[in-house]
Amino acid sequence: MQKLEGIAVSPGIAIGEALVIDREGGHIPRRFLPPSAADAELLRLDGAIQGLAGEISRDRDAVAKELGARYGAIFDAHLQMLRDPILRGELEQLLRERHFSAEYAVNRTLRRYAKVFQSLEGSFVAERATDINDIEKRLIRQLSGQPRQDFSKLTSPAIVLAHDLTPSETACMNKRLVLGFATDAGGPGSHTAIVAQGMEIPAVLGVGNLLNEAASGDLVIIDGDHGNVIVRPDEATLAEYRRRVEHQESHAVELESLRDLPAQTGDGERITLLANIEFPQEVAHCLERGSEGIGLYRTEFLYLGTTVEPDEDVHYRAYAEVVQAMQGRPVVIRTLDLGADKLTHLQALEPERNPFLGLRSIRLSLRHLPTFRTQLRAILRASVLGDVRIMFPLISTVMELRKAKMILADVCEDLEEHGIPCRRDVPVGIMVEVPAAAVMIDLLAPAVDFLSIGTNDLIQYTLAVDRTNKDVVNLYNSCDPAVLRLIAQTCDGARRCHKPVSLCGQMSSNPIYLMLLLGLGLRQLSVSPSAVPEIKQACRAVTIPQCEAVAARVLTMDNARDIKQFLREELRKVAADLVH
């Protein structure tokens, strides 16, 4: 059993067999072949063994010529391992009897041998594990001349382990088959994390040495609540986690009873609970959990996992589906927030030196007007189907907002000229996620219909922390007093202009922050669909005066650690079961 620690980014527990996606980008699919294919697969394996034997012989001859026969003899041992009859027998058995693909059989068998060698600690044999790893890699490379199956087309449920996953790879995952995932790279707030939350797949990122510890086929537990990955758990651990899964399921049933109750504080203040979604399919989750609308509909999924630019109808269908399903409840559609780590055909060809400070989000939209107009047309067309609102992300200057609104007005006129129905008075709002926007709130707020605080980017930009860099990720903290002051300032600015303000970052989904946020004046929160019941429970457990006292106290404190500790204690006093 190996217990590894990472960063919890998407809650829940998943237990299942590992599928390792190799750090070199090649992945070893757990693939089962029809029994009739075993002969062909064996032939393919033998072809790869022969190909590699040829390669190693050439290495040996070259080294022998250069350094003498004794050195060349090192490669004789490699050749001998490659031709090992026991190994060959085991591989054949896996192919014939368990119908494994050649890659999967090689991966499993050789990793197991490498483990055995490593376990002979202190012995000269332990070092030979690297030889075995080398042979495994090279054999798989030989085999990879053949087309391999993509993990998005997995045939049996698995836990995906990888060095890194891009948001688009994550978005391509089939939720029924990917039980959970973990990566060595990445951190909270990365888009891979957001996509995982959106899909409600338990996930742990930033583990560090996952790929050295786990092999495809290992039993793995992903603890997305605490950020642990347990490889080959022992019986007791497995039983413990199975118990926790059961407990979570029964807790979920308990929370479901809150669905039809209003999100209202103990003293009767009504809180509007909206949900953040990534995909149209998530609307069902939102309605099941009693969310009153969509506070953030991310539209990047339309661009991820595809190389062609989505046309207006693709946009329209995605928006219409959500707006209709929400039956008149508000749906805040955020325009394109791509750039940085989300790759697309739109991006500048030259890699940016500082993508997070580069051409992304609204900046990208304002640069690529045809793309922006296509999206705005589709949103405006969908606006007649329900309560649609448009939100511009990453606004950092008043000028940017004006430009975006001008283009929106222009697109609207265009539609009207062509007699295409759309709403002229669609509410327009901005994300407050660049510190500059929070600072300029007194000038920005009058120019919009609503504001939404995006804490993920606000934290990263305020504290100058790359949230995907594990060396500095500890500085990325929702409780940092600088961040909290900007949130308080935004709430005040909105209140002065009588403009509604909500908060839609990951911060709103954690009950720990609820008292603080209500105390700062927020009455609208947009949370991940899975968090709706818990946040509602927390709302019902507190009163506004309590929250205001908490917020006042927090604003006098000078560091994130004390603040978080204090918030935890305050929540414990009113709703102990919500403190994780």
Place this chain on the structure above:
Amino acid sequence: MEVSTYRRVVTIVNPNGLHARPADQMVKVASQFKSRIEVCKGHERVDGRSIISLLTLAAEQGTELVIEAQGEDAQSAVDALAELIAHQFHEAHDE
């Protein structure tokens, strides 16, 4: 054809033990014979033609091994292997 079993106890004498190259040589010698050959260390018993299995014995200098062969050329096989081990796999001592 007579099938006989033959075994001999040998001690690994070379300083580096039964590492990759000696194991390779053992497999090469073993492969010249028809008999089934097994190498035992304590209760572990592995195929003499499998280098990976031989390495997992982690036989260091001073380890006692039993070499056992079964087949028509069992005795010559065991003798050849015992000789290879006794001659320290013809390795130079400076390794």
